Amino acid sequence: MRQLSMDDPADLLCAAYDTIPRTAFRASIEHWEGDPSLDAVSARVEAAALAGGNADAARLVATGDDAARYAVVRGLDRALTHVNPLTSGVPPPALAALALRHARDGRLDTGAAGGALLPRVASGGRRGQLAEDLAGALGAVVRVPPADWAACDHAVLPPWARLTRADREHGLRIAATPMIADPDELAWEVDVRRGLRFYRIGPADRPTTRRRVEQVVRVLDAARAAHQLPEAEKVAKADAHVVNDGDRDALRAWVVDRFAEYAGRSPNGPSIRH
Numbered sequence: 001m002r003q004l005s006m007d008d009p010a011d012l013l014c015a016a017y018d019t020i021p022r023t024a025f026r027a028s029i030e031h032w033e034g035d036p037s038l039d040a041v042s043a044r045v046e047a048a049a050l051a052g053g054n055a056d057a058a059r060l061v062a063t064g065d066d067a068a069r070y071a072v073v074r075g076l077d078r079a080l081t082h083v084n085p086l087t088s089g090v091p092p093p094a095l096a097a098l099a100l101r102h103a104r105d106g107r108l109d110t111g112a113a114g115g116a117l118l119p120r121v122a123s124g125g126r127r128g129q130l131a132e133d134l135a136g137a138l139g140a141v142v143r144v145p146p147a148d149w150a151a152c153d154h155a156v157l158p159p160w161a162r163l164t165r166a167d168r169e170h171g172l173r174i175a176a177t178p179m180i181a182d183p184d185e186l187a188w189e190v191d192v193r194r195g196l197r198f199y200r201i202g203p204a205d206r207p208t209t210r211r212r213v214e215q216v217v218r219v220l221d222a223a224r225a226a227h228q229l230p231e232a233e234k235v236a237k238a239d240a241h242v243v244n245d246g247d248r249d250a251l252r253a254w255v256v257d258r259f260a261e262y263a264g265r266s267p268n269g270p271s272i273r274h
Contacts, residue, residue: 006058009049010098010141013076014113016061016069017134017143024066025134033130038071045075050082052094074137081140083108084119086168096256106156114146121163160224177216185209 006012032038045057057076060068082088083099091099102108102119109117120142131137163172180186180203187204190197203209235241240258244251 006061007054008098008110009054009057009076009079009095010101010109010117011112012054012057012061013073013080013141014109014115014117014143016057016072016076018113019061020066020069020073020134022133025070025137026132028067028070029130029137032067032070035067038067038074041068041071042075042078045072046078049076049079050092050094070134070137073134077138077140080108080119084140086119086121086163087140100252100255104156106154108141115149116144118142118144177220179203179213179216180209181212182208 006015041060045060048054048056057072060072064072079095080098083091083095083102085099085102098108101110107116107118118141120138120140123139135143185204185206185208187202189200191200192198242251242255
């Protein structure tokens with residue numbers, strides 16, 4: 001496992017989050033949310049993370065009590081709103097590396113804490129109420145436990161498949177395609193628990209169903225390809241055209257610099273290489 005970076009805001013959030021017991025959270029959340037001193041700590045942690053300084057948060061994670069660690073989690077969560085692609089624009093320079101990491105690896109943290117830290121893409125329906133657990137208290141990110149992360153296969157979606165803030169603001173068209181034509185293509189399971197019947201229904205993995213799914217996917221892929229802009233038009237419309245003709249470190253430095261430039265604080269001036 002990688003070494004946990006106590007200077008990385010995403011890793012710091014994971015470290016603080018993982019040390020707060022569920023029982024302590026549920027017993028204390030009402031008091032924590034109404035404590036002005038903890039509000040001040042969260043505001044200080046948030047501002048420091050946006051400015052690139054996390055020493056105070058690291059100290060609180062290492063030596064603070066559960067209340068202090070919760071304040072750290074809350075402050076870092078608010079700061080990471082700026083790297084959630086669904087709620088932010090150009091991230092501040094101090095968080096540009098995290099935005100790049102998410103674009104490259106599909107995660108905000110380094111993985112050193114186990115599990116993952118991901119941008120939150122859906123919010124719960126209990127707005128205005130106290131969260132029942134620490135996961136529900138996060139607004140910008142989701143902490144995925146190590147066991148859940150290890151139990152899944154992971155893939156980073158290509159850029160065309162990612163929903164951006166602009167996509168959401170312009171509205172989405174959602175289409176449903178029927179895949180099952182006959183009840184015989186379904187598998188029906190009956191489970192009896194405590195005298196009650198529960199039913200589970202799913203595809204029976206019939207060859208007919210597989211052929212239909214493959215055909216529909218081919219049609220959808222063809223439709224998507226037909227509506228993509230030509231490469232030359234994409235380049236003409238882009239603010240910057242990234243050409244990966246160097247090594248990984250050079251590409252990373254160039255992209256981080258572009259993030260900083262668009263935030264108005266480029267360390268190397270306004271020029272853009274194509």
